[in-house]
Amino acid sequence: MFTPEYFMKQALQEAEIAKEKDEVPIGCVIVFKDRIIARGHNLTEQLNDVTAHAEMQAITSAANFLGGKYLKDCTLYVTLEPCVMCAGALTWSQISKVVIGARDENRGFINQNVKLHPKTEIVSGILENECSEIVKNFFKNKR
Amino acid sequence: MFTPEYFMKQALQEAEIAKEKDEVPIGCVIVFKDRIIARGHNLTEQLNDVTAHAEMQAITSAANFLGGKYLKDCTLYVTLEPCVMCAGALTWSQISKVVIGARDENRGFINQNVKLHPKTEIVSGILENECSEIVKNFFKNKR
Numbered sequence: 256m257f258t259p260e261y262f263m264k265q266a267l268q269e270a271e272i273a274k275e276k277d278e279v280p281i282g283c284v285i286v287f288k289d290r291i292i293a294r295g296h297n298l299t300e301q302l303n304d305v306t307a308h309a310e311m312q313a314i315t316s317a318a319n320f321l322g323g324k325y326l327k328d329c330t331l332y333v334t335l336e337p338c339v340m341c342a343g344a345l346t347w348s349q350i351s352k353v354v355i356g357a358r359d360e361n362r363g364f365i366n367q368n369v370k371l372h373p374k375t376e377i378v379s380g381i382l383e384n385e386c387s388e389i390v391k392n393f394f395k396n397k398r
Numbered sequence: 399m400f401t402p403e404y405f406m407k408q409a410l411q412e413a414e415i416a417k418e419k420d421e422v423p424i425g426c427v428i429v430f431k432d433r434i435i436a437r438g439h440n441l442t443e444q445l446n447d448v449t450a451h452a453e454m455q456a457i458t459s460a461a462n463f464l465g466g467k468y469l470k471d472c473t474l475y476v477t478l479e480p481c482v483m484c485a486g487a488l489t490w491s492q493i494s495k496v497v498i499g500a501r502d503e504n505r506g507f508i509n510q511n512v513k514l515h516p517k518t519e520i521v522s523g524i525l526e527n528e529c530s531e532i533v534k535n536f537f538k539n540k541r
Contacts (some may be wrong), residue, residue, distance in 0.1 A: 304458050304466045305490035306449075315447050324446045339512055340486025347407055347448035347483065368511060 256287045259354055263382045263383045269296040269309060270389050276301055276348075280389045283309045283333035285317040285350075286324065290331070293317035309333065310341040311372040314348055326350040336363035336379070336385040346372050355379040356386025390395065400432045405475040407523045409499065410474055412439040412452060413477045413532050419444055423532045426452045426476035428460040428469065428493075433473070436460035452476065454482040457491055470491040476530040479506035479522070489515050498522040499529025 262284055269282025273296035285293040295313035299305055310333055314390060318324045330352040337345060337353070342364030345353060349372045360366055371377065405427055409532035412425025416439035428436040442448055453476055462468045474493040481495070482489060485507030488496060492515045502520060503509055514520065 304461050305467050306454055306458055306487050309521065310450055315449055318447050322446065324442060324448050338486055338490075340483050340490065343481055343483025343486055344449050347481075396453060 256275055259332070259378070259381045262286055262330075262398070263292070263334070263354065265291060265294070266332045267382065267389065268386055273297045273309070274389065274393060279313050280393050281309050281335045283313050285313045285332055286330045286332065287317070287321065287326075289330060291322045294348070302322055306340070308338065308341050310337050311344055314344050314350075318348070321337050330354060331339055332356075332381070333354070334382075335390060336365060339360050339364050339367055339369050342369045342371060344371070345375065348372075350375055352376045352378065354381055357390070358384050365392075402443065402475070402521070402524045404506055405429055405434070405473075406499055406529070408437070409433060409475045409477050410528055410532065411524065412437055413529075416440045416452070417532065417536060422541070423536050424452050424476070426456050428456045429473045429475065430460070430464070430469075430471060433462045435541075450533070451481065451484050453480050454487055457487050463488070465506045467491070473497060475499075475524070477525075478533060479508060480503050481505050482507050482510055482512050485511070485512045488518065489513070491515075493518055495519045495521065497524055499524055500526050507526060 270280040274280035280294040293313040293316035295309035298307040301336045334356040336359040336360040407481040417423035421440045425439040436456040438452035441450040469491040473528035475497045477499040479502040
């Protein structure tokens with residue numbers, strides 16, 4: 256049951272909530288011992304705050320749940336590749352694993368040569384089509 | 399009166415507050431039309447949150463003050479060169495100018511080749527000694 260696809264679907268549900276709020280639809284969950292301990296979706300417009308990315312909120316929330324700032328035994332599932340800001344936060348958190356739905360060639364951290372913590376494993380391409388389509392359709396409908 | 403040194407001293411006051419809380423002493427202010435609209439100091443230990451850097455808090459606070467998420471006519475004065483996370487947030491904010499006290503060769507964004515927004519001016523070395531010493535002394539006393 257607790258497959259990467261299962262948790263990415265949960266992240267996609269968060270992206271759907273963002274879409275309903277007319278936010279760029281990106282969502283994530285943070286998992287600790289097969290349990291979702293934090294959820295986040297993009298809220299930059301609603302909060303008028305460029306720092307209110309899904310991942311930033313989830314990192315803060317997960318640390319609060321765990322009672323410590325390091326997420327060493329946690330996995331982040333995120334629908335779109337994190338930006339430089341979120342990658343920087345993930346590095347500080349020393350998170351164990353980052354699972355990415357769709358790549359973001361322009362704004363994502365990978366092409367900008369930002370490195371996560373040396374111990375962080377990165378996996379990409381889980382439910383890639385769904386994660387990519389929800390963002391593409393959002394911008395298509397904006398035009 | 400409103401020289402870069404004046405505002406950097408204000409950022410140093412924030413760093414002093416962090417030091418009193420036993421946080422790594424880094425502080426900043428954001429200035430709009432010669433007025434300080436946001437202040438921040440590192441709170442990562444107190445809040446148990448790796449995202450609670452001085453700059454992140456000040457960016458959120460300044461956007462809240464201005465009622466919009468872009469800081470296009472603002473200047474950040476920060477005692478230590480921002481990390482990759484904070485640089486990413488500054489890029490999203492499109493801030494006009496970033497004034498740095500001391501460089502951070504290891505953790506700072508410059509040596510990690512992270513670029514700010516193309517329109518953001520960067521100045522470095524304002525009250526460099528004071529800004530550097532407060533961090534060095536903090537870690538010296540920790541040993």
